[in-house]
Amino acid sequence: MGAQSTEISMPSQSKVLTLLRSLISIRSTTLQEQSVVDFLKTYLMQHSWHVHLQPIPDSSPTRHNIYAYRSKSETDNIRTNVKVLLNSHVDTVPPHIELSEDDETLYGRGSCDAKASMAAQICAVEELIEEGKIAEEDVGLLYVVGEETNHIGMIAANSLNINAQYLLVGEPTEMMIAEGHKxxxxxxxxVKGQAGHSGYPERGKSAIVALVDILHDLQHTEWPSDPVLGATTLNLGQISGGVAANVIPEHARADISFRISTNAEQVAAQLRTIVEQPRTDGVHVTLSIRGMQNPVRCETVDVDGVEKFVARYFTDIPYLKGTQKPLLFGPGSILVAHSEKEFVKKDDVIRSVRIIKEIVQKLVHRAT
Known part of the structure; x- marks a missing residue:
């Protein structure tokens, strides 16, 4: 692609940054997303998009996903067949941090995770349509609630029955295209032991000692790895137990998580074998797996000057069922997302519009 076709005009630069400023300025921490959804609805309708707000079942307060598409028809039927579905999430982690900026950077909650991606996606596809490089019916926009907690928005989006060949998800990828994520x-x-006086350790069974033994075994286990996605890693997130220094602890608990690069059930089976093996008499151990998802392999597109990488974080991708092939790209870094200094570089936002345009064009041409 020549230099002329990848340039972004000054009005376009201003448009994406103006939209992003508006998005960051609106508080949208999880459960408080409705104001930014309402803003997006108005904005997209003013820019010739048909907008459908999808209620989230059993949500209190009331929340909606937003699905937008272009159509020359005025029918009430929602058009759900698209070649490329562009997606991100409207919710942010707390607390809300107000917008601020300097010459090079926009700061504030959601600036990189993931409102920069939304702004860039919207501006990119609008430019492609206006330039006649894709057809209106080639693309749709899906922005969901609840990604930062329980993925309820993407789960609910399945009932929209969107038929897409490709799903381009916007998350902070440091301007790289992901080959997948763990x-x-x-x-x-x-662990349940038997309480007793610390002066008579033979009279009790320490739940903490048993738990430490289990965690030691987990930390010194070789977990499976993948040549592309890398090593499976373990995090000991929380540990609690005991009531006092002079009491043999009857109860102990650890909350753990894995970032998995291979098959989740394989890792779960290995975990069960280690945790549930016979240990000290009188000590009872219970393992509860609260959530499990396999890694995601992403489709990729070659774009000049854009590297590829593997994301160690998790996304909404596996919660949207179907045959669509996922891609993952966006401005900003996950290393500053969720922090009090969350930011995104203005030049990256502007450049991401050009990259998304090229990705979408190539996917549209690749689609059958």
């Missing part, structure tokens, strides 16, 4: 397991290990 899966996860979240689990609790609960």
């Amino acid at each position: 899966g996860m397991i979240k689990a609790d290990i609960v």
Whole structure:
């Protein structure tokens, strides 16, 4: 692609940054997303998009996903067949941090995770349509709630029955295209021993000692790895137990998580074998797996000057069922997402519009 076709005009630069400023300025921490959804609805309708707000079942307060598409028809039927579905999430982690900026950078909650991606996606596809490089019916926009907690928005989006060949998800990828991201397991290990006076250790069974033994074994286990996605890693997130220094602890608990690069059930089976093996008499161990997802393999597109990488974090991708092939790209870094200094570089936002345009064009041409 020549230099002329990848340039972004000054009005376009101003448009994406203006939209992003508006998005960051609106508080949208999880459960408080409705204001930014309402803003997006108005904005997209003013820019010739048909907008459907999808209620989230059993949500209190009331929340909606937003699905937008272009159509020359005025029918009430929602058009759900698209070649490329562009997606991100409207919710942010707390607390809300107000917008601020300097010459090079926009700061504030959601600036990189993931409102920069939304702004860039919207501006990119609008430019492609206006330039006649894709057809209106080639693309749709899906922005969901609840990604930062329980993925309820993407789960609910399945009932929209969107038929897409490709799913381009916007998350902070440091301007690189992901080859995939790791899966996860979240689990609790609960140990019950027998309380007693610390002066008579033979009279009790320490739940903490048993738990430490289990965690030691987990930390010194070789977990499976993948040549592309890398090593499966374990995090000991929380540990609790005991009531006092002079009491043999009857209860102990650890909350752990894995970032999985291979098959989740394989790792879960290995975890069960270690945790549930016979240990000290009189000590009972319970393993509860609270969540499990396999890693995601992403489709990729070659774009000049854009590297590829593997994301260690998790996304909404596996919660949207179907045959669509996922891609993952966006401005900003996950290393500053969720922090009090969350930011995104203005030049990256502007450049991401050009990259998304090239990705979408190539996917549209690749689609059958």
